[in-house]
Amino acid sequence: MNVFSMMLILISLITFVIGQLVLKRAMELAGAIGLGKPKSVRTLTLGIVLMAISFFLTLGLLRNFDLSYLYPFQGLSVIIISLAAAVLLREKLTMPLFVGSALITVGVVLVSIS
Amino acid sequence: MTESSRRGFFNPWFQVALSTALVTVSELCLKRGAMASIPATGTWGWTGIAGLTSPLVWLGILFVILSFISWLYVLKHLPLSVAFPASQAVHVLVPITSWLVLGELISPTRWCGIALVLVGLAVVAKPVAALEEKI
Numbered sequence: 001m002n003v004f005s006m007m008l009i010l011i012s013l014i015t016f017v018i019g020q021l022v023l024k025r026a027m028e029l030a031g032a033i034g035l036g037k038p039k040s041v042r043t044l045t046l047g048i049v050l051m052a053i054s055f056f057l058t059l060g061l062l063r064n065f066d067l068s069y070l071y072p073f074q075g076l077s078v079i080i081i082s083l084a085a086a087v088l089l090r091e092k093l094t095m096p097l098f099v100g101s102a103l104i105t106v107g108v109v110l111v112s113i114s
Numbered sequence: 115m116t117e118s119s120r121r122g123f124f125n126p127w128f129q130v131a132l133s134t135a136l137v138t139v140s141e142l143c144l145k146r147g148a149m150a151s152i153p154a155t156g157t158w159g160w161t162g163i164a165g166l167t168s169p170l171v172w173l174g175i176l177f178v179i180l181s182f183i184s185w186l187y188v189l190k191h192l193p194l195s196v197a198f199p200a201s202q203a204v205h206v207l208v209p210i211t212s213w214l215v216l217g218e219l220i221s222p223t224r225w226c227g228i229a230l231v232l233v234g235l236a237v238v239a240k241p242v243a244a245l246e247e248k249i
Binding site: 020021023024026027028030031044059075077078081082085086089091092093096097099100101102103104105106107108109110111112113 | 162185186187189190193194195196198199202205209223224226227228229230231232233234235236237238239240
């Protein structure tokens, strides 16, 4: 594990999280102004590109690291997405939702490392 | 009609379940297909591209695309902070179906993880019930 690999893991996680947020935004736009509008199409395309970047970075990382080593980082995306959705998309994050997301995060990490 | 009161196939919660089930089925197809395509592996083996010689891999890809469309529908109708944790049921379904269908073993730590994800899903389901009432 060197600084470069750590950065790749971080970038794949960040692009995944931002990708989900952008896809959510795209579908909100689709609901508001229609999926065919250029703005919706642009946002949806950006979301798909971000998810694709994350996918191929992970694929590349899998060549050098075990799945059980990489997957826990993906597990972290649950809690990060819940927090980011609350802050950036102004979704209501209740206490049970936060606690549930935290439990799922720990569970996913446990499933992955064993 | 409110968004989440849509019935049957177009109910967003049904689509969360459908999208999760499709991911699980696709993972099983990809695993079976990847194993079946090992004899076709050559110089480019590390890319996994040889997997494309297996019909099961193509079936897996089809299921991934269907699950993505279903997921976009979910995002249109549910908050991300609710839908994404719910979609993590896949981390329960994949190990358990791998165990039942592929005969893979599940370690005690993994069972603990599966249990924690289930508890987390149950905790998340509470605010969801409240959300439904409000809508």
